[in-house]
Amino acid sequence: MVDLQTHSTASDGLLTPTELVEYAASVGVTALALTDHDTVAGIPEAREAGSRYDVTVIAGIELEADFDIGALHILGLGLTRLDARLESGLTVLREERTRRNLAMLARLAELGVEAGYDELVSYGHGGVVGRPHLAQLLVDRGVAEHYQDAFDRFLADGGPAHEPRFAPSIAHCINLIHDAGGLAVVAHPRTLRLSSWRKLTDAFSRWKALGLDGVEAYFAGASRDVAHHYAQIARRLGLLVTAGSDYHGRWGRPGITGVGMEIDDAFAAPFLPEAVQRQEIPR
Numbered sequence: 001m002v003d004l005q006t007h008s009t010a011s012d013g014l015l016t017p018t019e020l021v022e023y024a025a026s027v028g029v030t031a032l033a034l035t036d037h038d039t040v041a042g043i044p045e046a047r048e049a050g051s052r053y054d055v056t057v058i059a060g061i062e063l064e065a066d067f068d069i070g071a072l073h074i075l076g077l078g079l080t081r082l083d084a085r086l087e088s089g090l091t092v093l094r095e096e097r098t099r100r101n102l103a104m105l106a107r108l109a110e111l112g113v114e115a116g117y118d119e120l121v122s123y124g125h126g127g128v129v130g131r132p133h134l135a136q137l138l139v140d141r142g143v144a145e146h147y148q149d150a151f152d153r154f155l156a157d158g159g160p161a162h163e164p165r166f167a168p169s170i171a172h173c174i175n176l177i178h179d180a181g182g183l184a185v186v187a188h189p190r191t192l193r194l195s196s197w198r199k200l201t202d203a204f205s206r207w208k209a210l211g212l213d214g215v216e217a218y219f220a221g222a223s224r225d226v227a228h229h230y231a232q233i234a235r236r237l238g239l240l241v242t243a244g245s246d247y248h249g250r251w252g253r254p255g256i257t258g259v260g261m262e263i264d265d266a267f268a269a270p271f272l273p274e275a276v277q278r279q280e281i282p283r
């Protein structure tokens with residue numbers, strides 16, 4: 001089994017990179033992409049654990065791109081250059097998160113919930129802080145009953161404490177990923193909220209022209225038939241097909257790494273270090 005989308009404490013996952021790799025190994029995952037939001041800080045630790053637990057760790061990231069309909073998340077898989085250039089691109093995104101986190105705290109204060117920035121940051125285990133951490137804070141304060149309640153009543157898109165995040169264009173995300181030696185893949189395409197297969201095909205086709213490399217057709221919550229359909233569309237357009245669980249640990253929601261469909265090793269092949277070396281992608 002392989003899993004090409006997972007999160008650790010470097011962003012909003014609950015397991016450290018080491019714990020994540022250990023867990024992946026225990027459920028039979030042989031290749032795992034760590035795809036934290038806006039950071040690659042967990043990769044060295046994950047790799048180190050991978051060598052101990054015999055799990056191939058693929059360096060990855062998840063970025064959010066601007067999209068007017070639903071949520072457009074772009075995975076970077078098989079990154080080979082975790083360098084200053086990538087860091088400077090990611091720093092801009094993390095600074096925008098800081099602005100947005102402060103704005104969400106201000107909105108909560110208006111709703112009568114006073115929480116300090118340092119308190120919120122303390123939920124982040126030193127990693128990138130996002131809405132899941134704020135949700136946990138609201139639960140601990142007794143303001144929300146549970147994680148999902150915090151989203152439903154406060155933090156969901158358009159909710160009273162939600163502040164939108166400025167997201168760069170998809171072209172910018174793709175370029176950032178390509179510059180770091182990775183391949184760019186649309187994550188969990190259901191969140192795009194495109195209302196027909198036709199619209200979805202058109203969108204993938206437009207994004208391919210911008211350099212998109214693949215589609216995560218097999219994602220948690222997609223039935224086998226639906227996943228096959230996403231995969232078929234992607235392949236017809238000459239895009240790679242990937243599979244990922246989007247595992248975050250248990251933030252009060254299910255999620256077992258390895259999405260439990262036909263997640264065989266072939267999905268990981270294009271992103272494994274040997275393959276990435278062989279690809280002579282002109283860019």
Ligand code: AMP
Nearest residue numbers: 037129130131132148151152156157248
């Ligand atoms: P952020 O990157 O800070 O915008 O947080 C996004 C994360 O919050 C997503 O990856 C989900 O894990 C979670 N999330 C977003 N919307 C919801 C929702 N309506 N219900 C539950 N979790 C959500």
Ligand code: ZN
Nearest residue numbers: 007012037248
């Ligand atoms: Zn996440």
Ligand code: FE
Nearest residue numbers: 062073187188
């Ligand atoms: Fe995502």
